[in-house]
Amino acid sequence: MNYAEIIEYVKKMTADNGRPDKYNFRSRYEHTMRVYRWAIKLQSKLGGDLDIIALAALLHDIGWDDTRDHGEVGAELAVEYLDGLGVDQETIKRVGEIIMIHEDKDTDAELSLECKIVMDADLLDEVGAISVLWDSMATANEDEASYKKAYYRIKNFYRINKPKIRRCKTDAARAEYTKRMQLLEGFIAQLEKELF
Ligand SMILES: [Fe+2]
Ligand SMILES: [Fe+2]
Incomplete structure (x- = not known):
């Protein structure tokens, strides 16, 4: 499999972020590459077919x-593209x-290990140090941006996402999700001490 070529294709397909201008920093391509790296990391712990996992991770967000339906459009494009590659x-x-x-992510359908890994890698990219960046940068683009506004946004994000650990489909992802939530807890507690 020529992954360099596939990554070029993904870059092209995700070039238009499809996001409002003020959230341009939220690159779909960079998200995809993080999901790809995490999917490979999870595969090294859990097994599963590496090509299927890598291809699904790389191509999961090309269709908008x-x-x-985003999944349906992406699947159609991916099938056509991979068919062309033979x-x-x-x-x-x-x-x-x-x-x-x-x-x-809340489906109760029977999922293959490869599917669980790609979904977990995608989910992990929503939380952690990365979500502090996202909340801070999103706040900075709002009217009357302030550190306190960013703090409230980060805290709210933590509250909403903590229960979403139930969406993790593998133990390895659950362990990583827990670590990321603990990091957010520590960060928020420290920020409270420093800000107020
Ligand atoms: Fe997606
Ligand atoms: Fe995604």
């Missing part, structure tokens, strides 16, 4: 359409299935 049909089918369902 205002009128159609990838075997079984791999294509399984990658397509993962992309199709990846946003449905």
Whole structure:
């Protein structure tokens, strides 16, 4: 598999962030590459077919359409692209299935290990040190931005996302999610001491 070429394709397909201008820093391409790295890390602990995991992680967010389901559009594009590369049909089918369902983090459908890993890697990129950056930078772009506003946003984000650990589908991801929430707890406690 020529991953360098696939990464170039992903870069092209995610070039338009599809986000409001003020959130331009939230790069879909960079998100994809972080998900890809985490998926590979999880695979090294948990096993699963590395090609299926890597391809699904790289291609999971290429499809965006205002009128159609994001997973469905992405799966369609990925299948067509991989077919053009001559990838075997079984791999294509399984990658397509993962992309199709990846946003449905609360599904109770039976999922393959590869699917669980890609969904967990995607979920992990929502929380942690990275979410402090996101909340701070998003606050900075609002009217009357302040450290306190950023603090409240970070705290609210923590409150909303703490219970979402239930969405983790593997123990390895649950352990990492827990670590990230603990980091946020420590950060918020320290910030309270320094700000107020
Ligand atoms: Fe997505
Ligand atoms: Fe994603």
